Amino acid sequence: MKVVLFGASGMVGQGVLRACLEEPAVTEVIAVVRRPLGKSAPKLREVQHHDFSDLTPIAAELSGADACFHCLGVSSAGRSREEYEKITYTWTLEAARVVSAGNAHLTFVYVSGEGTDSTERGRVFWARVKGRTENALLAMDMHAYAFRPGWIQPVHGETSATRWYRLLYRLTSWLYPLLRRLAPRYVTSTEHIGRAMIAVARLDGAGPRVLRSDQITRLGV
Template identity: 75%
Template sequence: MKVILFGASGMVGQGVLRACIEDEGVTEIVAVVRRPLGRSARKLREVLHADFTDFAPIAADLAGADACFWSLGVSAVGRSASEYEKITYTYTLAAAQAVAAGNPHVTFVYVSGEGTDSTEQGRAAWARIKGRTENALLAMDMRAYAFRPGWIQPVHGETSGTRLYRLLYQLTSWLYPVLKRLAPHSVTSTESLGRAMIAAARLGGAGPRILRTRQINQLGNLRP
């Protein structure tokens, strides 16, 4: 399985990359990044690319993929709606169109989030934008899934690129075992999320297209 990975430097992306490296069924990982990741693996190939609105220059690297995992995301805090929309919607759709060009059998897994607004009518701008992104992806000629995890716990040293999130995880890490016991269907981990994305790529387009934490954890526990 050839996998294209976006957002490999982020907390979720680090977990997805680790899962892909460990999965014997994943034979090639193409990580599209703006800066080198600083790590190596036999089946990992980094493709440096600056303009995430135009992937034509790297079309050959994206061609023939079996799956594309989109874990690139930013916080809406401190950003204008237009900037957040560009990163969340425009970048994602540009990548999906490039990956799916001439390849309708590719599986595109988009990491969205709990609270995403599929109606695109709610009060929260971030939720509307994510909902618009999900809706556009699901309408494309490809096998698309939207993951809506709640609490995501890093379990193998993954760290967020956002300073505020890093601090938040440091202060609240003790809550994870408590939440896992009291509300197991509201929390997942970077490991389960990564495994679930790979499992979704093996579904062949079957099953629900929008998956929440409980379904993500169920998929993450499957083995090929």
């Protein structure tokens, strides 16, 4: 299985990359990055590119993939609506357009989030944008899935690029075992997300297309 990975430097992407490198069925991982990851592995190849609004210059390097795992995302806090929409919607749709070109059997997994608004009409801006992104992906000629995790626990040293997220996880990591028992519908881990992505890539478009934390965890066990 050849996998294209966006967002490999983020907390979720780090977990997904780890799962891919450990999975024997994954033969190659192409990480699309803006700067080097600082790690090497026999199956890993980095493709550096700076304009994620236009991936045409690297399209040839991304062709022939079996799956694309899109873990690239940001918080809406402190960002303009235009910037958030560009990163969340425009960049994601551009990745799907380029990687799926001529490849209707591609599995594309998008990391969305709990609270995403599929109606695109709610009051919360970020939820509408994620809903619009999900809807556009699900309408494309490929096997698209949207993961909607709630609380994501890093379990193998993955770290968020956002400073206040890192602090939050440091202060609340002790809650994870309790949350898993009391609210499993809203809790998963970086490890489960990575394994679940590989699992849905084997489904050939079957099963539910929008998965929440408990479904992700079951697939990723």
